[in-house]
Amino acid sequence: MAGLSFDNHQRNQFLQSQHNVSVKTTSTGTTIVGIKFDNGVVIAADTRSTQGPIVADKNCEKLHRMSPKIWCAGAGTAADTEAVTQLIGSKLELQQLYSKREPRVVSSLQMLKQHLFKYQGHLGAYLIVAGVDPTGAHLFSCQAHGSTDVGYYQSLGSGSLAAMAVLESEFKMNMTKEEAIKLAADAIEAGIWNDLGSGSNVDICVMEIGKDAELLRNYRTPNVREIKEKSYKFARGTTGILRTEIISEVEIDTSV
Amino acid sequence: MSPQHGSQPIQHQFNPYSDNGGTLLGIAGEDFAILASDTRQSVDYSINTRLSHKIKVISPPVTKEMKLESTDIVGTKNSVLFGTNGFSADGDALTKAFEENWKWYVHDQNSNVETGFEFLNENNEEKESFMSMQSAARNVQHLLYGKRFFPYYVHTILAGLDEEGKGCVYSFDPVGSYEREQCRVGGAGASLIMPFLDNQVNFKNQYIPGTNSTERRKIEYLSLDECLKLVKDAFTSVTERHITVGDGLEIFIIDKNGVRSEYHALKKD
Numbered sequence: 001m002a003g004l005s006f007d008n009h010q011r012n013q014f015l016q017s018q019h020n021v022s023v024k025t026t027s028t029g030t031t032i033v034g035i036k037f038d039n040g041v042v043i044a045a046d047t048r049s050t051q052g053p054i055v056a057d058k059n060c061e062k063l064h065r066m067s068p069k070i071w072c073a074g075a076g077t078a079a080d081t082e083a084v085t086q087l088i089g090s091k092l093e094l095q096q097l098y099s100k101r102e103p104r105v106v107s108s109l110q111m112l113k114q115h116l117f118k119y120q121g122h123l124g125a126y127l128i129v130a131g132v133d134p135t136g137a138h139l140f141s142c143q144a145h146g147s148t149d150v151g152y153y154q155s156l157g158s159g160s161l162a163a164m165a166v167l168e169s170e171f172k173m174n175m176t177k178e179e180a181i182k183l184a185a186d187a188i189e190a191g192i193w194n195d196l197g198s199g200s201n202v203d204i205c206v207m208e209i210g211k212d213a214e215l216l217r218n219y220r221t222p223n224v225r226e227i228k229e230k231s232y233k234f235a236r237g238t239t240g241i242l243r244t245e246i247i248s249e250v251e252i253d254t255s256v
Numbered sequence: 257m258s259p260q261h262g263s264q265p266i267q268h269q270f271n272p273y274s275d276n277g278g279t280l281l282g283i284a285g286e287d288f289a290i291l292a293s294d295t296r297q298s299v300d301y302s303i304n305t306r307l308s309h310k311i312k313v314i315s316p317p318v319t320k321e322m323k324l325e326s327t328d329i330v331g332t333k334n335s336v337l338f339g340t341n342g343f344s345a346d347g348d349a350l351t352k353a354f355e356e357n358w359k360w361y362v363h364d365q366n367s368n369v370e371t372g373f374e375f376l377n378e379n380n381e382e383k384e385s386f387m388s389m390q391s392a393a394r395n396v397q398h399l400l401y402g403k404r405f406f407p408y409y410v411h412t413i414l415a416g417l418d419e420e421g422k423g424c425v426y427s428f429d430p431v432g433s434y435e436r437e438q439c440r441v442g443g444a445g446a447s448l449i450m451p452f453l454d455n456q457v458n459f460k461n462q463y464i465p466g467t468n469s470t471e472r473r474k475i476e477y478l479s480l481d482e483c484l485k486l487v488k489d490a491f492t493s494v495t496e497r498h499i500t501v502g503d504g505l506e507i508f509i510i511d512k513n514g515v516r517s518e519y520h521a522l523k524k525d
Contacts, residue, residue: 029301029499048525053277053444055497158301192525196301196499199525223525225496229485232456237465238473 004119027051027124031159031191031198032062032073033167034128034139036152037180040208041130041137043073044184046159046192047218048199055199059218063205067092067103069213070131071205075157076144077124084125088112105131105138109148117146126156132207159191159198166190177208185220192222199223273343273409274299277500279445280310280341281487282413282425283457284438286477288511289423291337291415292487293443294495294522295504297344306503306524311339312351313508313515314358316386322514330508331515334386336416337508341443342430343409350408353399354392361387361395389416393426393434400432407431411442416510423510445494445501452493456486480509488520495522 015021029050034043045062048055064072064082066089074081088111092103109129116123121144129140141154153171155163166187175183181204191198202220207213277298283290297308315331322329331337338354340347365385387395392414400408412428427440439457441449454460462473478486487507495502502525507518 050499053499055499058496194303196298196303199499223523225523226492228489228492230489234462235465237467237469238462240461240463240469242469 027077029197030075030157031163031188031195032075032128032157033155033163033184033187034130035180035184036137036139037177038174040132041139042180042184042204042206043071043128043130044188044202044204045073046188046198047201047203049078050197058200063203063215066108069207070103070105070108071207071213073128075126080123080125084115084123102133104133104135105129109140109142112142113146113148116144121145128154128156130207132209137209159195162190162194163187177206181206276344277444278310278341279443279494279501280339280413281441281449281490282415282439283483284423284425285480285483287421287423288480288509289415289425290483290487290507290509291339291413292505292507293339294491294501295506296502298500310341311337311506311508314338314355315515326513328516329514330517333417333512333514335510335515336392336414337510339413340410342411346408347410350399350410354396357395358387389418389424396428397432397434400428404431413440413442421512445498448494448497449490452490491522
């Protein structure tokens with residue numbers, strides 16, 4: 001069967017009405033940005049992933065590849081940004097093979113928004129879509145309910161206000177690639193320091209017209225942990241052994 | 257998801273509390289006690305300040321002679337280290353209320369005995385007396401329980417020296433249930449640090465090697481240096497994994513020489 005399975009929806013509703021339980025999802029608390037420059041577009045993200053107030057992953061990847069030159073930065077429910085990006089990425093490749101044409105950013109955006117609209121916001125994917133194609137460099141943002149935006153600079157996620165503050169004060173038209181990368185990294189850092197949902201490192205992806213896209217993983221690492229004061233190695237034998245059992249190896253005959 | 261929208265009236269209510277995050281930690285040694293906390297104050301995903309003080313040193317005046325011995329003294333050996341964590345407005349209010357009680361208590365105790373009641377001071381002692389940790393703890397219980405049905409939303413930890421000069425830590429729940437302990441963590445990082453301290457301070461789940469797990473490792477007092485290492489490692493670790501903990505670490509140490517304070521930077525992300 002195609003699409004998502006809603007088999008457990010009624011059961012979960014019932015469980016929630018009877019007890020106070022709910023499914024907790026990993027959120028990419030997140031700061032993500034995208035900036036256009038004179039000959040392309042750059043996107044960036046922080047690398048903290050959270051489950052409530054707990055840091056689930058200190059160095060996760062929020063930059064997703066949908067095609068070699070179309071990349072996506074994702075905020076919101078981690079599983080949704082990952083799944084939706086892979087699904088559209090795979091459709092893009094089939095379309096490319098069929099039409100013998102390079103995939104376009106506008107097509108990926110159209111597919112994303114139609115998919116997300118169909119699910120009425122239940123897929124918590126907030127994306128910044130960027131890339132280069134035969135028509136040039138493009139930058140869009142896409143909300144969970146299916147609305148999209150076009151612009152020279154975008155920011156999304158819980159740290160979007162901190163990042164946008166930097167973008168609004170520093171952005172200028174026709175920046176060089178280096179200027180754009182610096183601005184993107186600075187905007188992400190604003191999120192890392194000032195938003196509790198964002199943290200750790202800066203990832204960057206540069207898509208320049210006429211060149212391969214390059215992923216700059218951990219472009220900045222301003223949060224390296226200091227060395228601990230003390231070693232916590234236990235002397236051998238410190239942990240109690242309650243029971244010992246030796247299981248003998250069993251040969252399994254795999255011939256028919 | 258909530259029950260279907262519009263199917264029932266929604267009642268809106270003012271919530272007088274908020275969670276300001278952060279962590280508070282106390283360890284008692286043989287002749288010293290430590291009270292430490294991070295200095296971040298936050299609400300939801302925002303940082304209010306990177307340098308808030310969750311611990312107050314409630315101390316008799318520090319004399320010039322004491323300052324001569326050591327310049328970084330911030331309190332006498334008779335001080336109460338008073339720490340609160342949770343809803344910081346309530347923490348400040350509780351700290352203020354206790355400080356007031358402490359001042360009046362010390363004042364009353366040292367004021368001259370009324371004529372006719374001299375037998376209460378048989379030895380005619382002139383010696384100044386202060387508030388014992390036992391009394392401080394009991395007073396805090398009354399302050400907290402006095403608001404049993406509109407509690408101070410805080411986890412409180414007191415540290416100081418007992419009447420024998422031994423280090424002591426008292427910890428309280430929001431409505432005044434309290435206990436004297438060797439160590440205690442309160443606040444956001446409590447569930448992450450407390451098991452670590454159980455293992456490293458009280459040697460829980462540790463057996464003596466070679467005894468075939470029959471003999472538990474004996475508890476012994478840790479040195480001040482060892483305790484400070486544990487405190488620093490606990491805070492740098494919880495900073496890694498809890499979003500409301502970070503920015504700075506403030507440590508207060510009380511021993512026979514008085515109270516000292518240390519500050520260490522923590523990660524600011």
